[in-house]
Amino acid sequence: MTHQLFLGDPAAVAGAVAGGVLVLEGDEGRHAATVVRVRPGERYLVADGAGRGVLCEAEQVERTRVSGRVIEVTDEPAPTPRLVLVQALAKGDRDEQAIEAATELGVDEVVPWQAERSVVVWRGERAAKSLAKWAAVVARATKQSRRLRMPLTSSVADLPALVSRVQAATLTVVLHEDASEPLARVDLPGEGDVLVVVGPEGGISPRELDTLVAAGGRPVRLGATILRSSSAGPAALAVINATTRWR
Numbered sequence: 001m002t003h004q005l006f007l008g009d010p011a012a013v014a015g016a017v018a019g020g021v022l023v024l025e026g027d028e029g030r031h032a033a034t035v036v037r038v039r040p041g042e043r044y045l046v047a048d049g050a051g052r053g054v055l056c057e058a059e060q061v062e063r064t065r066v067s068g069r070v071i072e073v074t075d076e077p078a079p080t081p082r083l084v085l086v087q088a089l090a091k092g093d094r095d096e097q098a099i100e101a102a103t104e105l106g107v108d109e110v111v112p113w114q115a116e117r118s119v120v121v122w123r124g125e126r127a128a129k130s131l132a133k134w135a136a137v138v139a140r141a142t143k144q145s146r147r148l149r150m151p152l153t154s155s156v157a158d159l160p161a162l163v164s165r166v167q168a169a170t171l172t173v174v175l176h177e178d179a180s181e182p183l184a185r186v187d188l189p190g191e192g193d194v195l196v197v198v199g200p201e202g203g204i205s206p207r208e209l210d211t212l213v214a215a216g217g218r219p220v221r222l223g224a225t226i227l228r229s230s231s232a233g234p235a236a237l238a239v240i241n242a243t244t245r246w247r
Helices: 010-014 026-035 094-104 124-144 159-168 206-214 229-243
Strands: 005-007 021-025 043-047 052-061 065-075 082-088 109-113 171-175 193-198 218-220
Touching: 005 026, 005 124, 010 021, 010 052, 021 026, 021 052, 026 065, 043 065, 082 094, 082 159, 082 229, 094 109, 094 124, 094 229, 109 124, 109 159, 159 193, 159 206, 171 206, 171 229, 193 229, 206 218
Parallel strands: 005 043, 082 109, 082 193, 171 193, 171 218
Antiparallel strands: 021 065, 043 052, 052 065
């Protein structure tokens, strides 16, 4: 069984050395002590979210903090290629389901996209709250999947901002039901950013598709069935992983 993982203070994790003591406090310390109920002698992992993981053995457990002896420090290299999910805002919690599963599948960045056909609109205070909720979803999924690297949650992008990302990426695949090229047959790069663009419930508009293709995007399909906005992105990431990271 893998050890429970918590997200620690990056500076404290960076300074951790075998034989030393690492203190987990704040919200994560409280969660470890009162929710997970870590006990003295129990081992657990503390990550900085940027690739460093510290295996600790609890020595002292208080209400809002856990002090642990450092057993081992691991530095995990950044995986390649870098996977970016551009997820159109969707009603209900379908976009949150998508980024949760994408995090479990190893995505490196999630970008909320305000697509033309998105029913949900992020503006002002709602945008800030919604973005914070996305970040919380990603953090929980990072811990659940025992990842040492937490995906970046970017600010909401409109079409011009997305075009800039497409132009800078090594490869951009745009999931579209009318595409003739299967994603499984696309030659994938070993390095650089690979963007996966997923539209909202109503699909990507013709204007958006033409604009993304002109910027370098490549329309692809996953199969014969139509997937929901909550499952299309994770399915595409699984296909990409199968020929890159999981080999």
